[in-house]
Structures are given as structure tokens and as C-alpha cells.
Amino acid sequence: MAYTDKSKLRVVYGDYTLGVHGKEFNYIFSYAQGGLESIVKNGYEWLYRCPKPTFWRALTDNDRGSKFHIKSGSWLSADMFIDCKDVQVFMDGEVQKIYAPDNNSYEGDVSADEIRVQYTYETINTPSTTVVVTYTVDITGKIQVNVHYNGVKGLPEFPVFGMRFVMPTLADKYLYKGLSGETYPDRKAGAIEGVYEVSDLSLTPYLVPQECGMRMDTEWVDIVRHTSLDNSRTDYSSQTLRIEKKDEPFAFSCLPYTASEIENALHHEELPPARRTILCIYGAVRGVGGIDSWGSNVEDEYCISAEEDIDYSFTIC
Amino acid sequence: MNADIRWIDNPEIFRVNQIAAHSDHDYFTNYEALNSNSHNLIQSLNGQWKFCFSRNAMSRPADFYKEDYDTSYFDKIMVPGHIELAGYDQIRYINTLYPWEGKTYRRGAYSIESAGDGTGMFSEAEYNPVGSYIKKFDLDKELCGKRVRLFFEGVEQAMYVWLNGEFIGYAEDSFTPSEFDLTPYIREKDNVLAVEIHKMCSAAFLEDQDFFRFFGIFRNVSLRALPEAHVEDMWLNPVLNEDNVSGTLNTNIRVSATENQDMCARIILKNVDDQVILERNIELEDKDGDFVGSISDDIKDIKKWDNHTPYLYKAYIELLKADGEIIEVVPYRIGFRKIEIKNKVMLLNGERLIINGVNRHEWNPKTGRCIGLEDMVSDINCMTRNNINAVRTCHYPDQIPWYYMCDDAGIYVMAETNLESHGSWQKLGAVEPSVNIPGSISQWREVVVDRARTNYETFKNHTSILFWSLGNESYAGDDIKAMNTYFKERQDGRLVHYEGSFYTRQYEDTISDVESRMYAKPYEIREYLSNHPKKPYLLCEYMHDMGNSLGGFDSYIKLIDEFEMYQGGFIWDFIDQAILVKDHVTGKEVLRYGGDFDDRPSDYEFSGNGIVFADRKEKPAMQEVRYYYGLYR
Numbered sequence: 001m002a003y004t005d006k007s008k009l010r011v012v013y014g015d016y017t018l019g020v021h022g023k024e025f026n027y028i029f030s031y032a033q034g035g036l037e038s039i040v041k042n043g044y045e046w047l048y049r050c051p052k053p054t055f056w057r058a059l060t061d062n063d064r065g066s067k068f069h070i071k072s073g074s075w076l077s078a079d080m081f082i083d084c085k086d087v088q089v090f091m092d093g094e095v096q097k098i099y100a101p102d103n104n105s106y107e108g109d110v111s112a113d114e115i116r117v118q119y120t121y122e123t124i125n126t127p128s129t130t131v132v133v134t135y136t137v138d139i140t141g142k143i144q145v146n147v148h149y150n151g152v153k154g155l156p157e158f159p160v161f162g163m164r165f166v167m168p169t170l171a172d173k174y175l176y177k178g179l180s181g182e183t184y185p186d187r188k189a190g191a192i193e194g195v196y197e198v199s200d201l202s203l204t205p206y207l208v209p210q211e212c213g214m215r216m217d218t219e220w221v222d223i224v225r226h227t228s229l230d231n232s233r234t235d236y237s238s239q240t241l242r243i244e245k246k247d248e249p250f251a252f253s254c255l256p257y258t259a260s261e262i263e264n265a266l267h268h269e270e271l272p273p274a275r276r277t278i279l280c281i282y283g284a285v286r287g288v289g290g291i292d293s294w295g296s297n298v299e300d301e302y303c304i305s306a307e308e309d310i311d312y313s314f315t316i317c
Numbered sequence: 318m319n320a321d322i323r324w325i326d327n328p329e330i331f332r333v334n335q336i337a338a339h340s341d342h343d344y345f346t347n348y349e350a351l352n353s354n355s356h357n358l359i360q361s362l363n364g365q366w367k368f369c370f371s372r373n374a375m376s377r378p379a380d381f382y383k384e385d386y387d388t389s390y391f392d393k394i395m396v397p398g399h400i401e402l403a404g405y406d407q408i409r410y411i412n413t414l415y416p417w418e419g420k421t422y423r424r425g426a427y428s429i430e431s432a433g434d435g436t437g438m439f440s441e442a443e444y445n446p447v448g449s450y451i452k453k454f455d456l457d458k459e460l461c462g463k464r465v466r467l468f469f470e471g472v473e474q475a476m477y478v479w480l481n482g483e484f485i486g487y488a489e490d491s492f493t494p495s496e497f498d499l500t501p502y503i504r505e506k507d508n509v510l511a512v513e514i515h516k517m518c519s520a521a522f523l524e525d526q527d528f529f530r531f532f533g534i535f536r537n538v539s540l541r542a543l544p545e546a547h548v549e550d551m552w553l554n555p556v557l558n559e560d561n562v563s564g565t566l567n568t569n570i571r572v573s574a575t576e577n578q579d580m581c582a583r584i585i586l587k588n589v590d591d592q593v594i595l596e597r598n599i600e601l602e603d604k605d606g607d608f609v610g611s612i613s614d615d616i617k618d619i620k621k622w623d624n625h626t627p628y629l630y631k632a633y634i635e636l637l638k639a640d641g642e643i644i645e646v647v648p649y650r651i652g653f654r655k656i657e658i659k660n661k662v663m664l665l666n667g668e669r670l671i672i673n674g675v676n677r678h679e680w681n682p683k684t685g686r687c688i689g690l691e692d693m694v695s696d697i698n699c700m701t702r703n704n705i706n707a708v709r710t711c712h713y714p715d716q717i718p719w720y721y722m723c724d725d726a727g728i729y730v731m732a733e734t735n736l737e738s739h740g741s742w743q744k745l746g747a748v749e750p751s752v753n754i755p756g757s758i759s760q761w762r763e764v765v766v767d768r769a770r771t772n773y774e775t776f777k778n779h780t781s782i783l784f785w786s787l788g789n790e791s792y793a794g795d796d797i798k799a800m801n802t803y804f805k806e807r808q809d810g811r812l813v814h815y816e817g818s819f820y821t822r823q824y825e826d827t828i829s830d831v832e833s834r835m836y837a838k839p840y841e842i843r844e845y846l847s848n849h850p851k852k853p854y855l856l857c858e859y860m861h862d863m864g865n866s867l868g869g870f871d872s873y874i875k876l877i878d879e880f881e882m883y884q885g886g887f888i889w890d891f892i893d894q895a896i897l898v899k900d901h902v903t904g905k906e907v908l909r910y911g912g913d914f915d916d917r918p919s920d921y922e923f924s925g926n927g928i929v930f931a932d933r934k935e936k937p938a939m940q941e942v943r944y945y946y947g948l949y950r
Contacts, residue, residue: 061864061922182937186868190944204937206864207895207910207925212937269900269907288868292836292861293926294746299869 003109009139011091011110013103018089020115025141029117031098034084036117036135039143039316044228044239046167053121053131053147054164054280055079057253058211058262063159065293072156074125075306080260083122085130090116114138127152129306133163143316144246147283148309155306159211162251162282164258169227171277172238173199174254178218186287186302188216201256201274209265213253214285220244221252223279242317243281250314251282283312320477320484322374325518326435328426331764334486336466336496338774339550339571341717344647346544351646357459360540362510367451368394370405374440374515377447382479382511388451396538397471399531399685400448406516408896410911412527412920413790415740416517419918420444425522425741425754427761432752434760439518448533450512456505460542464575465503467510469495470716471536475518479511489520489764492713492735493771499540522754523765526712526737526789528678528686528894528924529911535687536716544645546574546636549607553632553778554809557621557653561666564616564653570634572601572608580644582610583635588620594630621666622652622780624706624950627727629780650724652780656812658830662881663812663853665729665783671877672729672855672885673946674707675700675928679715682897682908682931690718695933696891697722703928703939704946709857709887712737712789714772723781730781731814731857731887734772734800736765736788743790748820755796762796769800773807784831786814786857793821793828801828816857825851833857835889839872846880856886863926867938874945885949888942894924895931908932 003010012019017037018029028038035050056079059069069076089096091112097103118134129152136144149161175198179191182204204212215221223241243252255262256274265271287302297303304310324330345351346358369391371377380386394403401408409416417423421442426435439445456465467478473491477484483502488495516532554567568584586595599610620628629650636645656665663670677696681688693716700708708728710719713735723730742750755761769787776782787800797817804813812830819834832845835858846854860867867888876883895908908931911919928942929935 060866061925062861062866062868065863181940182865184868187870187938187941189871190940190942192940204865205908205930205934206936207893207908207922207931208864210864212865267907267909267913269903269905288865290860290862290867290869291838293863293866293923296836296838299872302868 002107003111005111007139008111008113009115009137011112011115013096013098013106013110015100015103018098018115018117020137022139022141027137027143029089029135031087034087034121035119039241041241042239043235045230046241048166048168048276051163051165052082053133053149054160054162054259055123055158056259057160058209058259059159060210060288061206061208062289062293062298066289066295066297068159068297072159074156075158076260076263078123078125081124083124084119085122086120088118090118125155127154129155144313145316146311146313148311149283151306151308151310153307157286158284158304158306159286160280160282161284161304161310162280165279165281167223167225167277167279168229169225169276170256170274171201171223171225171254173197173224174221175224176215176218176221176252178215178249182213183216184214184288185216185285186289186299198254201254201277203255203257203262203268203271205268209262209268209271211259211262211288213255214251215253216251216285217249218245218252219249221254223254223277225277243279244315244317246313246315248312250312251285252280254279281314283310318484320487322440323436324487325374325439325475325515326426326437328435328519328761328764330487331489331520331767332487334497335488336498338493338771340552340778341720341775342548342551342647342649342778344544344548344645346645347643348646351648358463358542358544360457360460362452362454362538362540363396365393366396367391369449370400371447371449373442373445374447377513378449381449381451382482382513384482384509391451394450396450396534397536397687398533399535399687400446400533401531402685402896405448406446406532407916408529408914409916410529410894410919410924412923413525413739413743414918415521415525416530418740424752425761426519427758428741428752428754428756435519439515439521442517446516446532448514450514450534452510454508454510456503456508456540460540461505463542463544464498464500466541466543467497467499468539468541469534469536470538472514472534473532474520474524475515477513481509489518490735490768490771491520491524493768493775520764522738522741523736523768525740527739529896531685535685543573544636546572546578546580546644548634548636548645548647549573550774551634551647551649551778553649553651555651555653555780556810557619557655557666559667561621562617562619564619565613566595566616567611567613568599569611570599570609572610572636574608579639581637581639583637584612585633585635586616587631587633589628589631591631616653619653622654622727623666624727624729627725628652629724649778651778652724654780656783656810658812658853661850661853663831663884669881670884671949672707672887673705673949674709674729674731674885674887675705675891676709676711676858676887676889677891678711678894680892680894680931682895685896688716692933693719693722697726697728699929699933699935700728701726703943704950705942706946706950707731707887709733709786711890714776717775720776720779720781724779728781729783730779731784731786732772732776732782733786734768734788736768736791738791742792750792753792753794755794756792757795762799765796766799766803769803773804777807777809782811784812784814787828788815791817793817793824798824798827814857831855835859836861839876842876842883843879846882850882853882853884854880855884858889859886860888861926862888862890862928862936862938863923867928867941870941870945874948877949888928890926892929892933893927893931897931
């Protein structure tokens, strides 16, 4: 098991974290932070904080009109604060004892074909529910992310369900294969499939900042950055991180702000300077509706029940 | 006659000494002027005027119109423009509520006993700002010695006019032209034009549109000299027969002339290749001091007008002296098309009409409802580009060029009359018409019929207009019924639209040719159309595109295939109404909406429902509009 075969993953069983390393990739899975803490590719960091399940997209004017926030507002707090209850690590299919002093038994770096890290999150809303996020790293460095949401009777409808990645600096652009423009489940018939490049990450300038920038039915998205928070870095070349679909296409948005930041602004100029990249990969997205802005809900087929399980997956390449 | 400040209180006085509403045609003194589009008989009065702002009528400089009045303390203001955007009065946005909500208790005159006849309601109000405008001008050479009219294209909301100290007239109806004869008082040099504008008058009850509440001279002002003989009004009514290739052109003209004119009139009709289709003299006869003439001509091999091929013929009305010299030539481009209801389905030129429409307010983020030709061109192009084939001029008549552009582009127009009294009958969402204006109140009847008349008379020659709309969200009563009667009596073949019959079924048969709804849910439409529907169905407003919206379009589009009688609708709406201002914190230009000017109460961001942003950039949802509207174009 000791790290001898350079073609395999090099696994470091730390006291707070699990290091998973390979050719030009270095991943840190944190027990303390409750999530994937670091994705380094070619020496370049892609994460600022651990990806967490997200349950909120900023309200639209139609949501406000239909009092969606009054019915489903508890998901906002669930989105902002979540507890990581459990972490499990599987190496080549076997569950590992990861905490000190058990990790003394590894006696050094370890090699593996596959590492699977499974985080179980518990929400703070009532009734509470859990989300299980499983990261599976293979020797090529691909991370397959499987996300399972446990539906619980009595929970109000979701605005979205997905995973939120916060990147240290603002992206230069992103490219994706999917649908043209800003699309939603109930507003994508006019979109054209293709590969698109978006270099302006700013919010769609709706009068009041609100949910925007959704891209449905995506095959892959490449985030391109060159800036870094690493004071020692002198390489300013463009770096790319790709997220691709596993089985089904996914929805995503890539904006400089979190939903709660957007929620707090009544005008665009009230938003802070754009300094991060917030990439959300969604497994379920609520429509925007359009019948009116003072009561009509989004049509039934475009609403998301939180009483039923949601499973989706994607791959970080 | 002297002006009376109490006219602003009185719903029965709304036009004094105005020239009767008439066709919006252009006129030239000869073909050379026409071909070079030179309007040497028109003198623009746009530009800098002297201006004085007062908080109310009591404190206004009442004598400012007198020639010896010392206006040295007056400010300067640009015309056209809104007084609020010039910084004099608070910018304010509110939707259905009257702008005095929570500040002044008001009920429309005669709507309830306590309101009485309204005397003092506006003229003695503590807050009802007045703009006193002065323009000094010399008459352009070409205008001297001729009959001269003063032509306001839009003044909000009540206006008194004096020239050289003499009272000229009074006008309301903010969104249609107001025209006065200056001939008796005008001089070649040193004319003093004085215009006193009141922010609110009794018409405030009729102009409760969902928009920023502005006042002032916000559209062009000009002097218009008339040739010795002048087509005052004309109605070119092209009728297309069932076969879509033959028809009739009915020509009606009314001519005014200075004394002793021996003249004749002629109509010439040319196709787009300048081939003469028709050339005929029109016999004129004396009538009430003017000359009128009517002829009808059969036309063959007609190319019909529609959205796909907006074919327009060129008509010319010529007024000639006995020796054949042209006195005046009036060009107008007209199309042959037929709108009708057959078997409860609206047909255009015999085919089922599908309305892929949008409501459009006139808006520019820098200048408000004072918009320029470039804004209109941009809007037409945007509509054409995105398969939009119809526009509702919500909720007032637009600037004149807009209708010409719609004729040209084949955009079907629902021409709405300047009327909305939403605040008088809907309270906290509930229908509560106890003090509805105009309702069935006789004292309010003439003013609303006059608005219908002005709308009709001004725009009747526009091929693009398929519908007259009685107004928006004003409930229903005998007065609105009288507006419908007015339009019906014109027998111009167009349909009449009003949504209010939904609330008041007793007027169902007398105020609208169509079943019109706003924001009906798809299942409600299905319900109506599945249960012995009486009329073809359209949505005068639907798909409320506030912020990030326009989802679920499919559910409406499906109805087009499902029900022959479902004929589409007008998206709410075209452009976000927001105002570009300098942010006091960052110094950057930012967009502001209701409540951002300390205006309370407000409906805040509810003014932003466009399919384009306030700067006319397309919202992301536009690709959806283009797609669905493209399916049924």
C-alpha cells in the first residue's frame, strides 16, 4: 500500500485532511472544514472555500410576487448555514479509519487506484434533512461528484438544488457546450445548442438584482482564470477547470456573487466589487414563471419538490 | 374670452378654442418641397424657454402672460422635456394608485356627493405644481402673412396658452396634439408665447397610467403656417374586397381656404413603382365655412398590406388653383387590408389573425417619455427582428411618427385612447367601483368621448391600426360605452377593443368586439373557449416580463393550435421604465426606479417589465419571444 507506484494516486492520511495527489493534480479533502478544500491543477488553486450543497437562488420579481419566499424562505438559511455531520473515506472500495491515532497505521504516503470521500450534510431547517456528497477520484485525477438529497415530507419547494463552488478570484471567462443565453426549465425553447463563450460575468441587469445567468442542459463548462491569491505565483498563464456531465446534462450559473449577496442588493451598484467566481452546478432548477408578477406560481411542472429525493452527478476534470 | 383657473377642476371643460382634431397628414406647397422633405411652413419652437415653477396655482405668477410682465427672474428650461427631470419637482412612480394617495383625500367630481362638482380640487390644492413657460420668437419669413397655427404634440396635463397677452386656448389630454389658431394675434417680430401648465387637473382621474408621473411640454412644439388652401382633414379609407385583389378607395377631404380661392382638388394614387393607379378630381362644396369633397374609386389588382408584405400605395391630395398651379400637396401612404370577425374569428385579409404582440410605453432612460425618432426606429427594428407583429400603444396615443413606422413595417397596431382610471375602482387588488371615473357619470362622458374622437381623427388614416382601444383598466359604464359608440359610428371597419367587459358583463356587448383579458391563466382561457364563447379571444396583456420572467410561454402558444378563437396577445411590456441618474456615492450612471427619489408611496421596481432593458438592450428572454412568435408569424 505504501506509495511506490507513481502511476497511482498518492494518498496522504493527515490529521485534519486527506491529501489525494497525482500527476499535476493535488486535492485536499478536509474533515475540519467539512468538504473538498483544495483543487490544485498545475500548481493553481481553484477553491476558496469548500463546495457545499446550495438550496437557494436569488428571488426573482415573480417569486416575490407569488410569495415564494414566504413559503420557501427557510431554504435560504439552510443554504447559508449547513452542518457536516460525517465524513467517510473509501480507498479502492474499502472504508478507512481516518482519524488520529488510527491514521498512524498508514506509516507514510499510500498509493491507491481510487479514493472516495463521502460527506454527509445535515440542514438546519425544520424538518431537517441530509445531503450526501460523494467525491470519487480516479488515477487520472478526474473527480466524479455524486450528490444525493434526501426528500423529507413537509419541506417546502426548492428554488434550486445543487453544489456551490467558490473560487478565489474572478474568472476571465467561461466556455460551455449547451444552450444559448440565459435559460430556465420553463424558458429554453428559443435557445440554440452550441458552444458559447461568456467573458462578462456580471449579473444580468434586471432593475433589482435577482436570480440570473442560468444555463440549462449543459454538456460541459470550462472556467478560465489567470489571477491567483498565491503571493508567490509568477505564472500568469490562463488556467482552465472543466466540469462535465456524467450521465445527464446539468444546469449551472457562474457569477461573481452568491445568492445571498444578490438577495441583499436593491440596485446593482450596491453589490460589492466582483472578486470571486461563484460556480453553481445544479441538479434541479425552478422555473421563472411569467403569467404575472403578483401571485401566480411557476407552473407545476417547473416547480421542485423537496419532499422527493434528488440524485445527480457530474465530473470535475 | 378669458382663461379661468377653475377649468382645471371641471371635468366638463377640457378643450377651449382648440382646432378640431384632424388627420395627422403632412403637407407641402409643391412637389419640390415634398421631394426634398422641406417643411418651410413649419417653425419649431423646441429649445430653450423661460420658465417659472410654482408649487401650486395659488402661488403661480398669474399675470405672467401679459406682455409687460417682468420675467427677468424666470429660469430657463429645455422644451420638450419633463419638468421633474429638469429638477423642479419630485420624480415619482406609482402604478394603480392616484399620485395623491395618502396625501390628499380626493374623489372625482360627481362620483360621490361629498366630491361635489370638484371646484377647488386642483386649483386650490396646496400641492399641484404649475410650470409657467415663456417663449419669445420672430416669425420665420416663410410663415409671415399666412394663417399660423400653434401645434403641441404632447403636453401633460392641463395647459393655458396666451400669445402677446391674448388668451388663445386651453387643452387637456396629454398624449394627443393640441392645436390653436394664432392668426389674429401673431406678429412678424417679438411674439410672446405664454404657456401655463398644471401638473394635475380633473383629467388626473383619467390619466392614472402605470408610469412615472410627469408634467410639462414633453413632445415637440411648432408653428405651422397654412397655404392659402389647406387640407384640414382627410380620410383615405381603402377597402379591400373578399377576393383580396379588388377594392375601393374612399376619399374624404375637408379644405380650408383664405378668401376668394378658386380651387380644385385632385387625388393621385401610385404604386411603389410610381405608376399611377388612380388620378381623379374631387369636387368641393361649401360646408360650414370649409370645403368638403368625397369620392369613391374602384381599384383593381391590389397588392394587399400585411405583416409579411406591408405594401403601401402612395396617395397624393393636390389642391390647385384654377390655372393648375399647386397650392398644396398632401402625401400619405395607405395600404389595403381588411380586418373582420367571421364565425367568431378575427380575420385579416380573410386569414386568421395571430397577434404576436407587445405593449409599448414610450420611454427613454434619460428623457423619460420624451423620446426621439432614433428610439422609435430602434424599437421598430427590435420588433421586426424578434418576430413581433403587433403593438398596443399602452395606454395613450404615441408620437405621430410611430404610426407611420408601423404602417411601413407591417406592425399591427392596437391604438389605445388616453384613458386609465385604475385608482378609482380597484383597491388593494379588489374590484370596488363605488367612485369609478368615468363610470356612467354624465359630466365625465364628453371628456372621454373627446379622447376617443381625438385618437380616431388624428390616426384614422394609418393602415397599421387594426383596433381602437377604449383605454386601459377604467372599469366600465355608460361613458365607456359612449366611446365605443363613437368608434362604431365611424364605420371604418376596424375592431374595438376594451378589456373592462370582463369585470362588467352587462356591458359585454357594447364595449368590445373581442373577449380581451389580461394575465388570464392558460386554464382560464381554455375554460372560456370551451364553454360557448361569444367572441374571439385575445390577451391585451400577458407574459408579465418583470425582471427575470417570461417562463412558461409555451402554455399560451399551445392555445393557438388548440382554439381557432384564441388569437394571441400582447406581452407586458416592451421596455423597462427606469431613469438613468448619477449615483451620489460612486458618481457612476445608474438606473433608478420608483421609491429611489424619496417618492412615497411607490410601487418601486414594478415599472421594469420590459423585454428590453431601459437602455434598449434585449433581455435574455428575447430569444424565447423570437422563437415562439416565429412559429406563428
